Amino acid sequence: MRPGGVADLLELRALAAIPLLSSDGPLGLVLCGHPEPRTRWRPGTRELLSQLALEGTVVVDNARLRAVERYDATHDALTGLLNRKAFLDALESQIGHAKRSGSTIAVLLLDLDRFKEVNDYLGHLHGDALLVDVAARLQSSLRQEDSLARLGGDEFALMLTTGATRSGAEVVAAKIAASLDAAFEVGGHTLHVDASVGVALYPDHALDATGLLQRADTAMYTAKGSGMGSAVYDCSVEGRAAEALGLLGELRRALQGTRELRLHYQPKIDLRTGHVSGVEALVRWAHPRHGLLGPDRFVPLAEETGLVRTLTSFVVPEALAQVRSWQELGIDLRVAVNISARDVSDKELPAKVAQWLDNEGVEGRSLVVEVTERTVMDDRSHAAGALESLPVDEIKIDRQFLCLGRSRRSVIRSIIALGHDLDMRVVAEGVETQEHAEWLARMGCDEAQGYHFSRPLPAVELERWIASAPDEPGWLNVAARD
Template structure:
C-alpha cells in the first residue's frame, strides 16, 4: 500500500513508467504461460502420434483375438517383442524427433483390463487400474502425464512420463477389443518447452523493452508539453487574477480589490471596534497635463502617484486607482476622523512635491474626500459614495481635504449626489439601459439604422432624465466608463439581433472626453471582437462642437476608428463653428442636421436655407445626410423635396426598448449597409 501511495503521489511520467513496466512484464508472463501450455499440448499430440504409429506399424498385426483373451506363450511373446522393437526402429528411421520420445514402457491390455503383454514381464497377467482405460475402450486416444516408477519425489521433468492409451480394434470388429498403453519420457518435452519459452522470453523481452522505451520517450515528450502548458496556464491564471484585481497602468489595486478589502476591513472592525476610513484622491487639472504634454506624460505621472502615497502609509493600508486621475486609500484601522484627516494632509503634502516626468518638472495639487465608518456609512458602497461626494465638495471649494458631513453634504449640489449615484449604478447591473430610436428612409419603407439612447432607472427616483446626468458625467472622467458601458450594452443587443437575422446598424454617441482618449479605438476594437459584431454595423456619433474643440487631436482618434471599419457621424450639425478645411479632412460617413433647424424649416426661411445648405454640403462631400427632429408630415415632404436621405423623429418612431424593436424589424426591411466611406443610396 505504501508503494501504491508513493506511485500516486509521483509525477505523471513516473506513474506511466512504473505502470507500463508492470503491464509489460504481466503481458510477457501471460504470453510465456500460453506458449508453455501450447508446447505441452504439442508434446501430448506427438506422444499420441508416436503411440498410434507404434501400434499400427507392427504391434497390432502380430496380435490376435486369442492373444488378447488368453495371453502369450513364450514363443508368441518373443515374436511380439521383436515386432515392437521393429516398430520403434521404423519410427526412429522416419523421424528424428521421435528418437527423443523413445518409449519407456509398453503394455497391452484386453477388455477386462488384464495386461497380456508388457516389456516388463513381471506385469504380465496383472490387472490395470488406469482411469483412462474405459475411455480408450470406447475408441478414443487418451493422453496425460504420469510419474516414473522410480519417482524420488522431485518434479524436475526427468521423473515425469507422458502416458498414452491407444484403442486396438480389428478390421472386422465394431469396437476396440484391447488397449495399448505407452509411456514416453517427458524430459525431451520439458527441454523443448524450456528452450521455446527461453527464446520467447528473450524475443518478447527485447520487443517489449523497445516498445516501452519508445512509449516512454513519447510520454516524456507529452509530459514536457503538459508541464509547459500547465505552467503557461498557471501563469495565465495568475496574470488574469492579477489583471482582475489590479490597475493595468499603475499596478495598484483596482476598484474590485478595493471593494473586497473594504468589506473585509468593515467585517473585522465589527469585532475589533476599530474605525475604517476611505480617502478619495483626485488630481486637480490633470487634463491640462494630458492636453499640453500628451498622454504619455500623464500616464508616467500616474505611475509615480502610487509610490508617493505608499511611502506615507502603513503596510496594511491599501492604495487603489479607480480610473482616470482618481485614487483611493483604505485605512483599515484608525482612531477617528482626526487621524484620517492627518493622513489625508500627509498624502496631500507628499503629492505636492514636484514630480520629475521624463525630465519635465510637474507640480500637482489634489482634492481629497474623507469618509469614516460607521459614522459615514456601514458598507463599502456607502463609504465610497460619501467619500466621493466629499471629494467633489473639496474640488468645489478648493479646500484640499474635506470630511464628509451628513448634515451638510446631503444637501450639497444635486450634481454631486447624481455623480455618486451614477458611480454606484456603473458598479451594478440593471439600472443603466438603452432605448433605441429608428432612422427611416423618407418613404418610410426601410429602416436605415438605430440610435442608442441611454436611460437610467434609479432605484429610488425612478427614470432619471438624460439631461440631468449626462452633463454631470461629461464633466468628469466617469464619462469614459459610461461610454464603455453603453457600447457594451449596444453590442450585446446587436449580437442578439444578428442571431435572429436582423443586421441593423446602431449608433452610439461619443463625448468630447472620449475623443481625447487615445485608447478609445483599442477599446472599440476589443468590444467588437468580444461580441462578434461586424465593425460596419457600429456607428459612432460625435458633435460638431466636440470635434472642432481640438480638431487636430480628434482627427487621429477618428481616423483610427474609421480604419477599424466603424461608420462615423457628425451629430447636431449646424450648432457649432465648423472649419471647412477640417470638415473636409474628417473621415466621417454621415452628417446629421440638428433638430432645431429641421423643426423650424417649415416656419422660417432662414432654417429652410440652413437645412438646404447642410444637405447640399453633405452630398457634395459624399456623406449620407440625416435629418433629426422630424415630427410632422410637412417636415417629411420638405425634406423629400430637398433630397435628404434619412429621417429620425417622432413622426416615424419614438425611442423604445429593445423588446419593441424586434417586432418592428420583423415588419420593416433594413436598408443594406454600405461600406465605410460610401453614402447610402438615395
Template structure:
C-alpha cells in the first residue's frame, strides 16, 4: 500500500516511518512536508493508494488537500492527523469527506496500521459500491431548486438518482416501515422549510417515531445554521447551507452520508457478530486465534489457551509466537520447521505436545488457514487448537490393550511374537543365541479354585512384578493366559545363561506371597528351548519350551528342563494319543475290566471293581496309567467317567439278573467328576436306567480329590449317600489324610493302598522286616483299628500272595482285592470266574 504522508515535523515523520516499517512492512510511506508539494503529487499520473495528512501544515491546512481529492474525485481514501482537543477540525474534515482521522496522542502509532488498513478496505468497498446508484428522496417546495439540482447531479454525479416530493407528508408516505426494505430510499435530502412540517419536526418523526436509520441531510438557508444544528442533535446526518458552493459539495455530502450510515450499519453488524463470536469462542474448549503475520502480531486468542497452555493470554499479545516455547522438546524442531515452511495462502495442520508450567503434558491438534481481503490476498491467519489429550490417552490405552495383558500389564502373545521375531532376526544377523523359557505356576488351579478368582488374579499380578524385577531391560516376559508366562532372553552365550535365569526366577517366587490375609507359597516349573540349537522360528521354540515344561512337571514340579529331541518325540506321541482318545468313546474303543473283591471271613465274592481299558486300533490294549492322567488334564475324563458309570451299571444289571442278585459294583470317581455340578443326578439316572438299587453301587474317591474343594465335596457325598449309594476312600494313606475331616465324610469303606501291602509277608516271626519296613505293619494295623472304631469296612488292595492274605486276615482286614484272587478281567471272563468260584464253594 503506497501512502502519501504529509507531515512537516521531521521527528514525527521519522518515528512514523520506523514504526510502520516494523509493524506493517506492506505500507510504503512517501513523505512530503507541505501542501504545495502534496498537491503536485496528487496531480501526477501515478497516484498514491491513500493520503495521510496532518491538519496543520506550514503553507496551509490539510483540509485543502482533502478538498482537492474530493473535488477531483481522486480514487483514494483520506485519513487526517490532528492534535488532541481539536474536535471542530475533526468535524470539518469528516464533513469535507475524510474517511477517518486519528489523534496524535498516546500509542496512536500502534493503532495507525490497523486504521490505515481499515480505511483502505472501506475505500475499496466503496469503490465497488459506486457501481450501484444511490437513491435520494428529495423534499423541496421550490421547483426551480429541484430542477437545478437534478441537472447538476445528472452531469457531475450520475450515480445519484433523485426523486423529488414537495412536502413532509409526502416524505412520510413514501417511507416503508423498515429502512432496509427494497423500496426505501438510500438518503433523505430535506429542505429545512417544508409545508406543514419543517425538517426539525420531520427528523424527529423519522428517528423517534418511525425508528428509521436512514441518512438524513438538511439543506438550510443562510442564517438558519442554528436550526440545522438542532436537527443534528435529533439525528440528522449532515447539513448544507444554500450558497454558491452547495451544488459542488452536495454529491460528496450525499455519498459521505450514505456510506457513513452504511459503515455504521456494518459496524453494528460486525459488533453483533464479534459479540456472538466471542461468546462462542469463550464458551468452547478449543483455542481460537487470529493473527496478523505481516505485522507479527496476535489480534485475538480465546481463553481456552490459558487452560491448555497454563499461561495467561497476555503472553501471546506481547509475543505472538510465545505458544511455541512450551512445546515438548521432541516436537520443537519439527514444529519450528513446519511453521517456517507455511506459505501465507496455505492451510496448516499439525499435532504436537505442550508441557505446561506444572509439568502436565497436553496433546493438541492445530489447524490454521489464511484469511483473504477483498482483493483476494491473504492478510490474516486464523486457527483452532483442540486439546486431544483424552483421545491420545484413549488411543494409547487401546494400543496397550492390543499388545498387553489387561491383568498384569505384561506383553501378550501378539507383542511376544513380535519381540521374539525381532530377537530372532538380530540373532540370525549376528550369529548369536537366544533362549525361550516357558513357565507356569505349580498347582495354581487349586489356589484359584480354593481362594477364588480375585485372589488368584492378585497372585498373578504379584508374580508378574517379581518376574519383571529379575530380568534385564532387554529381556521380555509375557503372559499368555492363565498362569502361563514366557520369557525371551536375547543374546545368551550358552545354556548356562538361561539356566541361571531359571534359578533366579524360581528363587524370586520362593518367598511368601501375601494375598489378602493369607500367606501363600508358590513354586513354578519351566521349560527351556534354545536358538539355533532347538529351532529357528518362534513357533517351534515356543512349542519345544512348552514340551520341556511338561518334562519339568513330570519330574516333580519346582524345576526346569531343557528341551531334547526325545521330548519332542514323546510330545508328538502324547498329542496323537490325545487326539485318538477324543474319539475313543464314539468309536467304541473303551472297555471295562472287572476285578473281584472277596470277604476274608468266608472267601465269598462281595463285589467287583470296574476298571477302564482302551483298546487302541493300532497300539492295542492301553493301560489306564497311560491315558487316565491325559484324560484328567484335557477334561476328557468327564465323558469317560460318565461312560464307565453307565456301562458298569448295565453290566451289573445283567449279572444280577443271571444269578448274582447280591453282587455290588465299585466305580472310581476322578477329581474332576467330583467338581462337576450335577454328579448326583448323573448317578441317579444311571441307577434308574439299570433298574438297580442304590446300595448295589459303590463310588470310590481319593483323599486328595476330596481335599481340593472340601466343602463342595462333602455336600456332594452327603447327597449321594442320601440316595443310598455307598462311598469308599481309595488308596487310603497316600493322600492328605485329615482324620478330623474324615469323620465328617459319609463313608462305608477304606481301601488300604497297595504300597502298604507289598512287604507285609516279609516280616518274620520276631517282627523284623528285612526286605521292607516295620512301619508298614504298624500303619496297616493302625488303619484297620481306626476304621473299625469309625465303624468302617476295610479292604486291602494289591494282595498277591498267601502270606499277605494270612497277615491281613490276622490283622482283622474285612475284604481283599488283588492278583492272588483275581486279575481285572473282561465281563465274560469275570462271569466264568464267579461261576467257578460258586462251584468251588
C-alpha cells in the first residue's frame, strides 16, 4: 500500500481491488479494506468482490447508456447542437421565466440559401460536411448564454435571453452573416454560403414557443424574398404570404396544361443594320382573376420552391416550337430564354435541351440560353462550376446601367470593350430612347432591345411588327412601335 493513499486515509492495513470492466475498457475499481494486515482473503470475500464488480459494471454501463440516450434525445446527431424538441422545450421554459420576470426573448431562425443545390450538385456527404462547418462557425460567433439548435436540414435556430431587443437581435443577425463571409473548403470544393435570418420577439410577436418559431419563419422568408439577409417579423407580411401561397398553388395548376402561361417576344435589333436579329422569350401568365401577370409576380415564387425547373420545361420547348413555326414562314430568328440557378445546377439540363431541340427539328444555333449575373452570384458555389463547361458567346448590359445616365457610360464602354476582347457579342437591354440607341451604336454595341424599339409582343403581333419594318431600315430610323 502506498503511504498517504486511500488505505492510510481510511486507516486500513489491507486493501483488495477488483476492476470494473466493460466491453469498452476499464470503468473503475471495487475496493475492499481491512484494519488488520493480511496476505490472503477468504474465498467467500473474493467471490463477493467479484460479484460486486460484475453488478457494479452493469450499473455503471446502464448509467452511461442512459446518459447517451438522454444526450441523443436532445441533440442533433450530425452537428452536436440542440435538436428541435430540446430547443422548443428550452424556449417554453424560458418563456415561463420571462412571464414571471417581465423579460424579453428573441428567436432567430436561419437557413442557408440554395443549400439544396449543394446536395444535388456535390452529394449529401459534402452537404453534411458543410452543415458541420456552418454549425461550428455559428457556435463560435455567439455568446455562451445563447442557445443554438439545428432544427433539421439546413435550418438553425437561436434563442437570445440577454440583449433580446429588436436592435440586439439585428446585431446578432449581422454577426451571423459576418461569420459566414469566408469561403468554406469542403471535399476540395470552395463554397460560398449565405443565410437568410428571421427574427421574432417575445412577447411582441407571440406568447408561446411554437408561435415564436412560426413568426421567425415568416420573417425568414421575408428576408429571403427581399434579398436583405435578415428581417424582423411584420404582421402585415402574413397576408402577403398567404396570397403568395395561393398564387403558388395556382401556378402549379397552370403548369399542368391550362394554357394560361404564354410567351411574349421582345425583338433584338442589330445596331449596325437595323434589322431584327433575334428575340427574347418572356413568360406571361394570363391569370383568370388577376389578369396578365409579368414574370416578377410569379417567377421568384417558382425559384424559391423548385417549381422553376417545371417552368423552364414549359418555356424552352414552347419557344423552340415558335422558332420552328417562324422558320416555316421564312422568318429566321434566334430566340433567347432565361434560366435560373436551379436550372444551371441541373445535371440533366444539357440532355433536356438537346431533346427539346430534336423534338422541334431546330438547330442549336437558333437557341440562346441567358444566365443572369444574379444567378451566378446567388449560386456561385455551383453555377460557376457549371458555367465553365458552357460556350459563353454573348454578354448583356443590364438596363440599370442605362437608367443611371451619363455617370455610368464609362462602365458601359468598358463592358463593351471587354466583351469584344473575349470575342463575345454585346447586347444592351432596357433601351428606352433614341439617344441610348445612338450612343450604344457609336460605342460598338452589337445588339439592343427595349421599349424604344418594341415592348414584348405575342408571336402573331411580332410577325406583323417585323412585316411593317422597311426593307432597308437604318437603326437610327427604327422608331418605337406599340
